Amino acid sequence: DTEVTQTPKHLVMGMTNKKSLKCEQHMGHRAMYWYKQKAKKPPELMFVYSYEKLSINESVPSRFSPECPNSSLLNLHLHALQPEDSALYLCASSQPTLAGDVADTQYFGPGTRLTVL
């Protein structure tokens, strides 16, 4: 069983809606990630939070807004999305070193399948 949970499992939204994806991990990790995965493609990194601070933003459009309320929770707020934003959104967590220079194993949640109409 995964220790990274994501809600909802499926989400359908219109282009004018505002919605949020939620992720929670119970492993005491201090780094959390959002990835976007299109069909038949590998995951693409969107954001990384390390010790509750945004450390990586891979030039993601502002209609995606991440939030890390505490070390266990990660949200992705969605607003004015486009149909091409339809994808599987994966959350992951890892335990970083203080130097942040070691590739710690990332553990993934089951994902949220987002459809934008």
Add this chain to the structure above:
Amino acid sequence: AQKVTQAQTEISVVEKEDVTLDCVYETRDTTYYLFWYKQPPSGELVFLIRRNSFDEQNEISGRYSWNFQKSTSSFNFTITASQVVDSAVYFCALSEANYGQNFVFGPGTRLSVLP
């Protein structure tokens, strides 16, 4: 720049056959980490193995084995006596030590194990 190549887009085998999934990587760093993940149809990426660049020992875990060869920049994955439950997309990933949180995934290999 780092890059991961998985030349096999799709593989089909019959149950109980052995199958090897290829992974070739490129990096300028001397310290790096390699990973394999399994993604079944449900969507979750399941961690299988992590290997650092200084550890070239091959590893076996049940029906799974991994062959790491720095000389050819390859980190291949073999499933022995495949089962239908092995059907999934398998991703190889690379992370350089200076960018430890930035994984570069290969394009993935879709494995179908037929009964």
